[in-house]
Amino acid sequence: MSKDKYNCLIVGGGITGVGIARDLCLRGFKVLLVEKNDLSEGTTGRCHAMLHSGARYVYKDKEAATECALENKILLHIAPHITEACGGYFMAVNDEDVNYGDIFNTECEKAGVWCEEIEPEAFLKDESNCNPETQRVFRVKDGYIDPFLLTFYNAYDAQLHGAKIKTYTKAEKLLIKDGTIIGIECFDFLKNKKKSYYADIVINATGPWASYLEKDLKLSHPLRIAPTMGTLLVIKDRLVSHLINRLRKPGDADIIVPSHNSIILGTTSKPVELEDLDRLMASKDEIEYILNQGEYLIPTVRKHRIIRFYSGARPLVASDTPLREASRKFDIIDYEEEGYSGLLTIIGGKLTTYRLMAEQISDLVAEKLDINAQCQTAELPLPGGDRVITKKVFEKELHVDKKTAFDMQFKWGTFYKEIFEMCETCLDPFSSDEGPQKICECENVTEPELSWVRENLNVRVLDDYRRRTRQGMGPCQGLFCYYKLANLEAKLTEKIHSQIMTELKKALEKRWKIQISANNILKRQIKLSKYIYLLGGNLK
Ligand SMILES: Cc1cc2nc3c(=O)[nH]c(=O)nc-3n(C[C@H](O)[C@H](O)[C@H](O)COP(=O)(O)OP(=O)(O)OC[C@H]3O[C@@H](n4cnc5c(N)ncnc54)[C@H](O)[C@@H]3O)c2cc1C
Structure with a gap:
């Protein structure tokens, strides 16, 4: 060949x-x-990151529900390092929801999807930020997966x-x-x-x-194809530690997913044109609607800052x-x-x-092609996922603080050893405990992690680091880390200054593009970010 x-x-x-x-x-x-x-x-990078147990689909689509239930188990087995088997709850906040509970229970059983009814008090003990008026609750096996x-x-x-x-x-x-x-x-x-x-x-x-x-x-x-756009809000603070679903037939803005240090709230469903697929942007109304619905699940949700919103399109066949x-x-x-x-x-x-x-x-x-070859993906773990590596191991082996270890445990699995080897060349000179230098303070991303992904995970331009490590995805949205990242890129590659600056500008523009629908706090943050990069590097 x-x-x-x-x-x-x-x-x-x-x-x-x-x-x-x-x-x-x-x-x-x-x-x-x-x-x-x-x-x-x-x-893929614009979804809710929910590892479905199937419970959401038991009413409308049993076949999909059963498929999800089976695949959920497989993914937890082959990708323990990037999944969180945190479990989920379906919570009822009004009489209609309460009545749906009986249908939900029966349909779960028919689809082979595990669920268990528990007392609202027990749920609220677990999830104290959720609506204290919750009337009925089921536990399910939903989880989180890093898409x-x-x-x-x-x-x-x-x-x-x-x-x-x-x-x-x-x-x-x-x-x-x-x-x-x-x-x-x-x-x-x-x-x-x-x-x-x-x-x-x-x-x-x-x-x-x-x-x-x-x-x-x-x-x-x-x-x-009749694409429908779904919008999601990333809210600062991990307000729940399980997946939260509204106990009703699937509707808009009725799911909350805990993701790293934040929660993701959504989603909506709005038809869009094929020509617009590369420039999807949520409207202010959509964001407001998601917050309104979100208040049924977490009444104080508006008190917490929106750090990002994004939209993806479902490819519905028309x-x-x-x-x-x-x-x-x-x-x-x-x-x-x-x-x-x-x-x-x-x-x-x-x-x-x-x-x-x-x-x-x-x-x-x-x-x-007339080749007899069997599928192996249901058994073979993904790279890094051979076994579970606990937060303690990251803390001990990589000399990082608890927060950094918490983030690392959902990313690197057994690759921590390779990352550790890279550590020796990039220790933080200002730290007393010989930990690696942090590049992104919000998402606790260290230099050896960035070096490791450059070597192993196809980084071509500066913006690629973000999707592999979460650099720039936290509350400050890259306000402080992009120059440090650019400096690292200069160290690790042969790229010339002007090329790195062009890539830096493109990466930042992607962070800033939500300005058009942002609320005042986010708008001010973006403005500050623009000034910092303008004054620090003449980046216009
Ligand atoms: C709002 C929303 C929330 C969701 N939440 C969840 C969830 O929580 N859990 C879950 O299980 N599922 C969820 N989904 C569904 C899930 O996101 C999708 O099923 C999945 O990501 C689809 O992946 P894909 O690879 O088929 O499509 P995509 O991820 O869209 O990949 C297609 C790729 O093709 C590339 N491409 C297009 N044209 C060309 C070309 N001409 N040449 C080269 N490349 C090209 C695109 O750039 C794109 O990267 C959600 C979907 C949406 C929209």
């Missing part, structure tokens, strides 16, 4: 694309994945097993010969260069952007054409019926069920 010819070419570096890449590489396939931005920068690191560890493992991953590379045109898709013409934004790659099978895993690649085909039933009849909660589209071979599209699903989606499409690829 030539250098630029692969068994499989995957387009899209969200969780679906990288999950498929890992699965196929573990089966021995030669894989290339292209992503037009950074990995996880699409829907960014889930993506990066899947990609990392795929690379360890031979995959090539090209970020900032857009698939622009399908290459077609006699009705067979033989490859893709791509454009690398960082090298400013076009290049064609060839494969036996192309997999379109571009989520809500999926119809773009179909533009080169003549189809009787083209994919019609047609019932025969191609999609077999669809359940995710679709795999094979274009053979339309007269094209060598192309599959996968769309829909959940972060929680990405592994199952990858398994099913990889089975189909193996069948098409």
